[in-house]
Amino acid sequence: MLExxxxxxxxxxxxxxxxxxxxxRAAAAPGHVAFEVEDPSTGSWRPITTRGFEDEVRALAKGFMAQGIQAGDPIAIMAPTRYEWAVADLAAWFAGAVxxxxxxxxxxxxxxxIVAxxxxRLxxxxxxxxxxxxxEALAKTNAVTLGAWTMDAETTGTLADLVAGGxxxxxxELEARRTTATQDDPATIVYTSGTTGEPxxxxxxxxxxxxxxxxxxxAYSEIVNEDGNTVIFLPLAHVLARGLQLIxxxxGMRIAHLSDPSTVVATLDTLRPTxxxxxxxxxxxxQAAAAGKAADKGLAGVWAKAEATAIAWGRRAERIDAGRRIARNRGLRVRHRVFDALFYRRLRTVMGGRVGYILSGGAALDTELSLFFRGxxxxVIEGYGLTETTAPLTGNLPGRxxxxxxxxxxxxxxxxxxxEGEVLARGLGVFSGYRNPAHDEGAFVDGFFRTGDLGRLDEQGRLILEGRLKDVIVTSNGKTIVPTRWESAVEANPLVSHAVMxxxxxxxxxALLVLDPEQARAWAAAEGTSIPLAAPSDIRAVNDPALRAHLQRAVDAANALVARSEQVRRFSVVFADLDDRGLVTPTMKLKRNVVLDRAAVTVEDLYL
Structure with missing residues (x-):
């Protein structure tokens, strides 16, 4: 199938x-709770109704207008994920801004x-x-601008000051401005994070x-409805998080924001998202944390059987969804019941106890990991999309x-x-062009946007991704290699944050295997050894025989999945600063060209 x-x-x-x-929504359900906002001083969460949110949005929109914002003016928002982001976003649109x-x-x-x-303007x-x-960025534009304001309530020049001015x-006047923009007017300009090339x-x-x-x-009314709630901790600067927020x-689905992803697990028991x-x-x-806890209790072997059982149960459930006849397996049922009592129920509790579905996006999801959570x-509903498609382009659906x-x-x-195997996209969410028309060159073909991703469609019209067009490797003997399958298999190991063929x-x-710092430290502590950390902006090989032997098994397993010509012969384990935005995008994708440049010496050593 080609389309x-x-x-x-x-x-x-x-x-x-x-x-x-x-x-x-405010007219239909003004008293319904739309947001839960944390009080930093007490840690408690207060509800905000749809009408309350709308009132805040309107008040801030008036403040924008009083400052001089005109229809079509761009307003920049730079902040961690938080409730005020949502208020500013909608208020800008109410004021007719972009x-x-x-x-x-x-x-x-x-x-x-970006500002230039x-x-x-503001x-x-x-x-x-x-x-x-x-x-500072506004001052460098040499244009007439309206200043920068802060969400921090303990300073001057705050959102509250803007509201007071409006x-x-x-x-x-606000209603006239709110209704100025039409469906075909720009709503936002999102700058791509740029894993390759310029944003x-x-x-x-x-x-x-x-x-x-x-x-x-x-399409997802079974999941997204006024009886449910979610926690948004992805960056609201990313179109996926903003799209989810609007949906x-x-x-009517209740939203709570978390600016620090590391606090998510500790908060789930309080917010109990669906x-x-x-x-x-x-x-x-x-999954790795659960495996680690089991190992600490001397139950590593039992956990391995629990993982295998969950994967088998998940595979069985998918076959049932597909309408296939499944033979009864009493042994699997008994094992699943036992491991549910030992492990699975506790994992569900860690996630708040009410999560019905998880949507995974932003990178390829390992098949067995998906089956494990299903089990x-x-x-886990895996989806795919880009900034240029206003987030999701494809997605699995509940029951399918x-x-x-x-x-x-x-x-x-x-x-x-x-x-050539490239995924092309057209439709309601697909944009019509970049801000700079020069970037449109080669971006479209026959009315379809060229995603730059490689993929194929199965007999049901489902998309299976197979890598990035720009990541294709051509060896000296003329073999064309798509590295994604091998890389994804190695990245299934908790110690490997990124694999780069x-x-x-x-x-x-x-290949370069970039260590996950947190998992690497935990592994080293368990092994009674230490691993030297790399210097900032440095990508340096880690020469630890035990660590290398451990990861050799992951490399061997990945090699077994691919053809001989696609197998990796040598690899180097490296540390890198994964908080470096010159190296990693805000959505945690590795900038391959930067990695290869910084690790040039290490790569050359692999061919000596």
């Missing part, structure tokens, strides 16, 4: 722009470049430090957001999950596979 489409489930008639989603999100971890040069390229920072960076703006400004319209929000909400807001969106690494760490009673695939095109979207123009394949 797969899914018809839309929701019409956009009656919606002028994204702000109508909040207006409609939102320019900036990752809170962006360097000063990145902030300067987008023509930002900026909002999460902290005084963010605000200072934004103010009391003279009438409701009628590009992706212009997404109100139609893009409306199409995605309304259709995804319809939940429009559907749905979570994560990247695969989070699931790997949950413990928490199905196929591990190893990223699902079928979501409603209103079409996926086509080119003759190398070998362009070389006689054989090698």
């Amino acid at each position: 797969s489409s899914t018809p839309p489930l929701a019409a956009l008639d009656g919606y002028r722009n994204v702000t109508d989603l909040l207006v409609a 939102v320019v999100p900036i990752y809170e971890t962006s360097s000063p040069s990145q902030v300067n470049a 390229d987008a023509g930002v 900026a909002i920072g999460g902290t005084a430090e963010h605000t200072a960076l934004l103010q 009391v003279g703006v009438t409701d009628e 590009k400004g992706v212009v997404l319209t109100h139609r893009n957001f409306l199409g995605q929000v309304l259709n995804i909400a319809a 939940c807001l429009a559907s 749905f979570l969106v994560v990247v695969p690494r989070v699931l790997q760490k949950i 413990i009673g928490v199905p 999950i196929a591990s190893g695939s990223v699902g079928s095109p979501l409603p209103g979207l079409t996926v086509r596979i080119s003759d 190398v070998g362009e123009g070389k006689p054989y394949l090698s």
Whole structure:
């Protein structure tokens, strides 16, 4: 199959722009709790109703207008994930502005470049430090700007000050401005994080957001509804988190924000979400933590059997979903019941005890990891999308999950596979072009956006990803290698944060295995050894025989999955600063070209 489409489930008639989603929801359920916001001083969570949120949005929008924001003006937001991000985002749209999100971890040069390229007129920072960076960037543009303001309530120039300045703006003036933008006007300019090449400004319209929000909400109504709640800890500067926020807001699903992902597990018992969106690494760490605790209690062998049982149970459940006849397996049922009492139930409790589904995106999800979580009673819905597709392009659906695939095109979207195997996209969520028209060159073919990803469609029209077009390696003997399958298999090991296959123009394949710092320290402590940390901005080989022997097994297992020509002959274990935004994108994707440049000496050593 070379093309797969899914018809839309929701019409956009009656919606002028994204702000109508909040207006409609506030009118339908003003007293429904839309957000839970943590009080830093007490740690307690206070509810905010849809009407209460709308009132805050309108008040801040008036403040923007009083400062001089005109329809179409860009407003930048640079802050960690928090409730005020949501208020500023919607308020900017109510004021007719275009939102320019900036990752809170962006360097000063990145902030300067985005502010200048987008023509930002006013900026909002999460902290005084963010605000200072934004103010400096605005000053360097030599344009007439309206200043940078902060979400931090203990300083001056705050959102509260903006609200106070807007009391003279009438409701009628705000409504006229709110309804200025049409579906085809820009809603946001999102700068891609750039794993390869320079960041590009992706212009997404109100139609893009409306199409995605309304259709995804319809497709996933079993999960996203007013009886559920979620915790958003992905960066709100990323379109996936913002899209999820709009879907939940429009559907009445309660939202809590966490700015520090490391606090998520400790908070789940309090918030007890019914749905979570994560990247695969989070699931790997949950599984690894459970394995570690079992090992500490001398139950490593028992845990290994529990893992195998969960995977078998998950595979059985998927076959049942697919309508296949399954023979009764009393032994598997008994083992599953025993291990549920020993392990699975406790894992579900760690996640709050109410999680019905987890959505995984941002990177490939290992098939057995997906089956494991399905087997413990928490199905993982894998999806796929890009900034240019306003987040999800494809996704598995409840009752139709196929591990190893990223699902079928979501409603209103079409996926086509080119003759070269590239995934092409068209439909409601797909953007029409970059801010800089020069970046559009080669980005589209026959009306389809070129994703740069390689994939294929199965007989049911589900997409199976097979790597990045730019990551393809051609060895000196002319073999063309797609490294994704091998890399993903090695990355299933908790110690490996990233696996990078190398070998362009070389006689054989090698690899760099980037250690996960937290897991590496835990492993070293358990082994009674120490591993030297790399210096900042350094990628340095770690020469520990025991560690290498341990990871050799992961390399051997990955090699067994691929053809002989795709197997890695030599590898080097390395440490890298995974908080370095020059090396890793805000969505935790490794910048391959930067890695190869910084680790050039180590790579060359693999071919001596």
